Amino acid sequence: MGYTSNNINALLCFAALRRTNSGAWMPTSLHPMPLPFSWADQERHLVGHLSALIRLDTSNPPGNEITVARHLSRELSRSGIAHKVLESEPGRANLIARLPGTGQEPPLMLLGHADVVGAQPGGWSRPPFSGEVADGRVWGRGALDMKGQVAASLLVMQLLAAHRIPLRRDVLLVVTADEEAGSRLGAYWLWENHRSLVEAEFAFNEGGGQRFMTPGGPVYTVQVAEKGSARMRVTARGPGGHASVPRSESAVFTLAEALLRLRAFAPESVLSPTARRMLSTLAELHPGAGAEAIERLTQEPTWARAHSLPIDPVLREFVVAGMHNTATPTVLSAGHRQNVVPVEASVVLDGRLLPGELPDGWAERVQKAVGDRVEVSLLHGRVSTGVHDDPELLRVLGDTLAAHEPGARVLPYINPAATDARAFPDTKVVGFFPSASDADIMRLIHAPDEHARITDLMFGGKCLLDAVLRLSA
Ligand SMILES: [Zn+2]
Known part of the structure; x- marks a missing residue:
């Protein structure tokens, strides 16, 4: 495809796109953008990834996360990204992909879980595993919790690989089984049996990114414990x-x-x-x-x-x-x-x-x-996880958000619920996948008619890419 190192700047420039007051996406600078790259294409990829993941029913129990792992494996192979699929029990698969960096700094992990809670038949206006795309939304169980973030994390890996971004640390994609039932066959199993493959300094996980509009401006939660x-x-x-x-x-x-x-x-x-x-x-x-x-x-x-x-x-x-x-x-x-x-x-x-x-x-x-x-x-x-309110990390996340929505701030908080973060005691796991809509939409998590707005997915995906570039490129 003939990409050159010039493209790094271009991608960084793309990553610095921000949301204007009108809600449109505009570049923050007028640098030339020589890449055969458009956000419209990325949106198509992201929506396609999420829709495909929702169609793979990974209700836990029984989980059957191998279907998601195989799908991700095909996508990663297509992008030439090294990865492993590791089953803790038949059908209960975990996936680890790695983009190698220079090793100057310890790895950064994009963490997500492949399983979902089941869907009771009542109350759904569309079949829960249809992955239907309609009204600017992707519909189905897992759209918010958390196949949307998994789809965006996959896209980030693919963009880093396609544009050959030089990395000063390895960037990992870790997609686990069994989070919804306690993480025993997923995150805990990986930590106990394949620790060297999942060691990282930071991880971006679910549990953060809810937006609140306050009298003093927008604020986004970041789970730090x-x-x-x-x-x-x-x-x-x-x-x-x-x-x-x-x-x-x-x-x-x-x-x-x-x-x-x-x-x-x-x-x-x-x-x-x-x-x-x-x-x-x-x-x-x-x-x-x-x-x-x-x-x-x-x-x-x-x-x-x-x-x-x-x-x-x-x-x-x-x-x-x-x-x-x-x-x-x-x-x-x-x-x-x-x-x-x-x-x-x-x-x-x-x-x-x-x-x-x-x-x-x-x-x-x-x-x-x-x-x-x-x-x-x-x-x-x-006992609770450690508190990972690393000031430098929070500064980077704050800068990232402010670049994408003027005036936006981060709100580090202690999540009352549990995620895979519980299984990685040595990693600064933070909840970070900002959603451009107000936090009300999160009430659809584990509820009928769960869906994600495409504008939110793109906002989260751009922030995730930007934060990864700031910390690793
Ligand atoms: Zn979840």
Whole structure:
């Protein structure tokens, strides 16, 4: 194709395209662009990749991620990119591709998962695995979580390869199995069995890139840590007997009282450096009453104050989650016959832990909160990931966003949910795939009618390419 090293500048120039106020894409400079390259072509590739990935049903269970791995393998072979497909169990495939750099710096990883949560039949206006392209959107399970980012990461690899961008570090594409069911056959398995292939300094993963418009301008979340977990069971016991004889004491009533105490429980607020930085960014973006409320919260942090911040409700949820350990009741169990008073009643609590918190320590505090008439046992616990708020990395991501949307800022936050980041303790895994639409669209994750807007995919893809170039080229 006759590409030359001149093309590096051209690609960098393309990568610096930014969104103007009118929403159109314009170059930030007037450098000549000698490449046979157009964003319209890249958009066609990106949409084609995503649509094809959605059509491969990787609902977990059973996962069957080998279909995605084979598809990616064909694409990577076509681009001459070295890669491996590694099965942890038959059909549960992980893929690792590598573009070699000079080795001056440790590798950068583009991380994604191939599996999706299943799709209940009701509520879909289009078949969930159609990958249909209509109304400027790509439709289907996985469009947002997270085959869109996987498709964009593939495109970034293909562009780096096609334009022979000299790299000062290896750039990896790692697409895992089993993220939606705990990562055991995917990210954890890779870390335990093929560590040397997935070692990296930084990784760009899901979990970030939600856009919020604030009074002070647009802000994009970047996941810099994710909470740990503590799954607990609360058990109440009481006398059994025939249900025809009413009793004031029973396991079910005791459990109900414990749940009411849990609802009234205001856990201690913790202002970690990450939470403090998040609040100071939000204060700058909310002049007036917002900044004053944030100031009061910083001076004297409480559960109630965090819950009443006058800011976007989703942002407020992130603030609350980033300052508190939590325990949410999920699965209730009691009784086996309509006319028998059960001797035992229980509820599972889904607990999430701030960095530095231990699962059994939290279970003890929950026990105090619900009282000693019930018993709290810890079923499973995991501490949080490390906090990866590397200032240089955040500066690069901030510069990237500002180049693509004037005035945009990054908001480092602690993700209350879990991703594959949990399996890579030595890598600074950040959630970064910015979406140009407001964060509302993320409510479609795991929901019926999941879809991605093509403008969002392109925005994310351009930011991803730009950030990779800034860190590696
Ligand atoms: Zn996901």
